[in-house]
Amino acid sequence: MARPSFQAPKGVAEYLPPDSADFLAVRDGLSEPAIRAGYLYAEVPVFEDTTLFTRGVGESTDVVSKEMYTFDDRGGRSISLRPEGTVGVIRATIEHGLDRGQLPVKLWYSGPFFRAERPQQGRYRQFFQVGIEAIGSEDPALDAEVISVAYRGYQGLGLTQFRLDLTSLGDKNCRPQYRELLVAFLADLPLDDATRKRAALNPLRVLDDKRPEMSEMLKDAPLMKNHLCKECDDHFASVCQHLDDLKIAYTIAPKMVRGLDYYTRTTFEFVHPLLGAQSGIGGGGRYDGLMAELGGQDLSGIGFGLGIDRTLLAIRAEQGTFKTNHLDLFIVPMESEARRAALIVADSLRTAGLLVDLSFGDRGLKGAMKAADKSGAQFSLVIGESELASGALSLKEMSTGELIPATMENLSELLLARRT
């Protein structure tokens, strides 16, 4: 057999049968709670003006500074493949004036995102997310709703072992003061060069260093959570209260830091313990200044991005299963005249809403029945000379072998009544 001369680009995730069904189940399972909560779908481009991301996500972030796919298009414009979803949705909201109507604007989206990182299990250069954004309200109940939508998504897919980490990153009133405190604290520590550099760029990010000696050193570091202004503190307390009301379990994680600069106040992350190094299965938070930064009204928003790839890995790690929808009927035409009838029958049953496939090519009866078996169809139906002549059909229930008398006229009715 000829070896394929092309390979997929490095680090991309592909989902093909039979795994692709699981991918769809996860995507739909994560988006369903958003739809039920009144979020409306937004389809936005996978590439944008590069400056949208440098402005929105933040130039100092790794995501922007070293992981973006950036290129010039034929008109000499600098374009980047989207590394995350929020700023594109915000841009579209501003551009199309969605925020001129009733607030909050509630949107959901799903699709591929791109980051040029070294691939690893659960970390791909093209990966998939389901996300939501709720724009234009600072109500802490909205924060809780956003978190609950993610939480119920994971739950609905059968996940039980994930953890929700939660904290508040403060706002423009209290964060700068806290930052100074932290910088002063870090200045007294014997940091290595790389860490000191990080500290200069974004001191908060030093806090979630995983190395044991670092967490020892940072044991007594000042925490944002203890230096929130009154408004932020009240807001956070209220978010927690709402989550308690909803019986959503969370862990306060005061050292959690996210990789995107726009987060303020409520910030959260879903972590799965069975996933190894890439354990984040989703995360998000509030972004106070983002919309104004991108040229819109000064409205706050909150949203999340949930990783479809990682959620799928997490479900597999928990030995979870998916419900699959099987074919209702597999038709086996005996000879070529019967194939015309078989295709007509298949077409009309499909129109009636049934899932129908049939055997193609010159397969013998035995081979075609084998295909019927492999297809997973609930029923099979042989169509040949005698069926065409008499109009008497016999529908076979594959799991039991039972033959059920049928006619062309009552076939769809029968199948609809008996489908499982």
Place this chain on the structure above:
RNA sequence: GUGGGCGUAGCUCAGCUGGUAGAGCGCCGCGUUGUGGUCGCGGAUGUCGCGGGUUCGAGUCCCGUCGCUCACCCCA
């Protein structure tokens, strides 16, 4: 971007100290005339990731390269 492991049929893998490839599963067919799953028999498919090198001879040794994987980093 840094470091470790790996790369043999569609899949999972075996191939000792170098002598031009195997198993199981899967796939296709047959087991007498129009009904699958079990069983039996038969069959197809590999430039042993790719490119160089050493050697009379390399899947097996060396170098490079591509990809996967694990950790760091980062994060979904």
